[in-house]
Amino acid sequence: MIELITALETSWYLSPSWGQTIPPVEVNLLERVYLRTTKTFGYCCGIQWKHETWLYSIDCGKEILHATQNQIIGTGELETLNVQKPAFVLGERVMLCSHDKGTKQRLILGIGLVNNSWFYLVELVSPTLTQSRTISNRFSLVGEKSLVRVNV
Numbered sequence: 001m002i003e004l005i006t007a008l009e010t011s012w013y014l015s016p017s018w019g020q021t022i023p024p025v026e027v028n029l030l031e032r033v034y035l036r037t038t039k040t041f042g043y044c045c046g047i048q049w050k051h052e053t054w055l056y057s058i059d060c061g062k063e064i065l066h067a068t069q070n071q072i073i074g075t076g077e078l079e080t081l082n083v084q085k086p087a088f089v090l091g092e093r094v095m096l097c098s099h100d101k102g103t104k105q106r107l108i109l110g111i112g113l114v115n116n117s118w119f120y121l122v123e124l125v126s127p128t129l130t131q132s133r134t135i136s137n138r139f140s141l142v143g144e145k146s147l148v149r150v151n152v
Helices: 002-013
Strands: 032-033 038-051 052-059 066-068 072-078 094-095 106-107 110-114 117-123 139-143 148-149
Touching: 032 052, 038 066, 038 072, 094 117, 106 110, 106 117
Parallel strands: none
Antiparallel strands: 032 038, 032 072, 038 052, 038 110, 052 066, 094 106, 094 148, 110 117, 117 139
16 A cells, blocks of 8 residues: 555656646746836746746846746846856756655756755645645755756
């Protein structure tokens, strides 16, 4: 029975809600964008899959705003920051180094730049049928050193 639960969890974590083909992103990380809602410019410092669409984090200098693809216009210009390229890409399969129970394989569901370091959004806990009082968010930002690339 334990093997069946582990197999079900593995299938869950490696079956993205976008289906077989990952949808294209509207703008790239570090791309300068125009926010239609606030009529300001910023740059894309994060992308995550949420509510069946890509949600973009836009650094506007004094604040970080979140927008959908319909609320931004990409300029094609990249912001010049002294940071390395992200080690992983959206939709990539990785292994959690520190996760101690159940399956460790996950998909990268988001990437964000925090204090000049890249962090990756993964689903830490599978959904439950009952409401949990201890876990309010199943997803977490994880640093590069906590992940290992899985060769498929």
